[in-house]
Amino acid sequence: MITENTKARLLDGAVVAARIKQEVQDEIARMVETSGYRPCLAAVRVGDDPASAVYVRNKIKASEEVGIRSEHHALPESTSTAEMLALINDLNQRDDVDGILTQLPLPRAIDETTIIEAIDPAKDVDGFHPMNVGRLAMGDPAALVPCTPLGCERLLLESGIETTGAHVVIIGRSMLVGKPLALLLMRKGKGADATVTVAHSRSRNLAEISRTADILVAAIGQPEFVRSEFVREGVVVLDVGINRVGEQASEKGYRIAGDVAFEEIASKTRAITPVPGGVGPMTVAMLMVNTVTACENQTELAA
């Protein structure tokens, strides 16, 4: 993966994620021992998209590995918004469900905003509910934060990469990554306090702006978009992209590429995440963390 002449340090998300999952597993074991209660994650998936099915399966597998109970609600493609709402309301009401995740995208016939706003913010382990986004912006520690940006922040923290006063340039302004990551990193305190720039497809001088970064985050969803002219010597690079690129030679007919041209830029960087094995595993680990946080917050509320 890494070329021989590189001086870059590989930010191994898989190793950090494994450590975090071990911590979550220990925490859950303590919860079960003291209270007899084991947190539960309910995953809701609609339709037949094979990628969504794989994602949900991986999340459930990871949950079970750390000792989280899980439920998998797979609804048919024909499900209406009202039918999905009924399920969400049921899961909101149930005391034995701590976290609810809805695998996006939903089929077109279902109104995504209605569904996201219907989930109890206290069970919203995806962190997509406007109450959680607003609380994140306000620096409220009660916010449940979307898993990918939370994973990016944690990976920097666990890797000893200082964010205080540093200039982070994020390419991409989505609600899944760019905006919440910006809000996270501009907060006050450890692992934050950064100067944050959000750039995107409409940005003028995108390469020039990217070159001013101490930490560059690529979250634009275009394979190998970030090339040599985007990075200056000594930058730290987080690659959030997971893109399928057609490749006849490979068995599956495609390969997975990040948003960064890894081979081209790695040697200029101080540290860089690989794809796969960088931000991806951190995202799944943060779902485990959010499920435990949601469980603890609800227990506190009930106490």
Next chain:
Amino acid sequence: MITENTKARLLDGAVVAARIKQEVQDEIARMVETSGYRPCLAAVRVGDDPASAVYVRNKIKASEEVGIRSEHHALPESTSTAEMLALINDLNQRDDVDGILTQLPLPRAIDETTIIEAIDPAKDVDGFHPMNVGRLAMGDPAALVPCTPLGCERLLLESGIETTGAHVVIIGRSMLVGKPLALLLMRKGKGADATVTVAHSRSRNLAEISRTADILVAAIGQPEFVRSEFVREGVVVLDVGINRVGEQASEKGYRIAGDVAFEEIASKTRAITPVPGGVGPMTVAMLMVNTVTACENQTELAA
């Protein structure tokens, strides 16, 4: 105010605000004519802070000028959180109140977050409720947006200053200005689509980062903080600061200074707001706009 050798254009917020207030007045006259209903703003103020009293008085005066009904609830310094909550709940319930503003800061004994989260998001004309902040981040047009950032965006738009692809550097990361303005300007669409950097007191190389701006917004709350080394030739500057600076020679014993050293930098800028008369009047005009928006949204919900 402006030195003779300057080539800068003055962004006259007072003139733009007067035009917007006239539009609001016409809109309200139409509403009254067609429905017989006149929007109502309830202002809540606690304690004896003289600056707060002046702000609320000005907001009520402006409301009445455009034809908004108003109520001024002035509570004593000794008010408890529970007592203030009772008033907020009453205003939430009343069909004849469309907008609720609470003048900040509140006395220390009152929990500000509890009060802000108690206001019905549909009546939250300050735009401080996490639901509104979250919806702003999500680009939801139903969001009520805080008045000062909304005023900044509108002043740029009305002045014909293009934001698409431009680099906006905001100095200051408060929930009143910096963060919501960043979220506004990074949205998709007209008057937005900007590359946005949020810098602050912890930022390294603050002057250098500021010099990369096409549009520089000073919202740091320190008098004349932005000096010559912060601006490059041809930048547009918005000065959000309203600071009292002691001045024995003046009758009041102080003068009002912005966050920008106006005399020092004006000649380098393409356009700049004065203080007073720049962003300030826009903030009040946006409160009028938000009150009408809140009234219209609630009428739609009720219909």
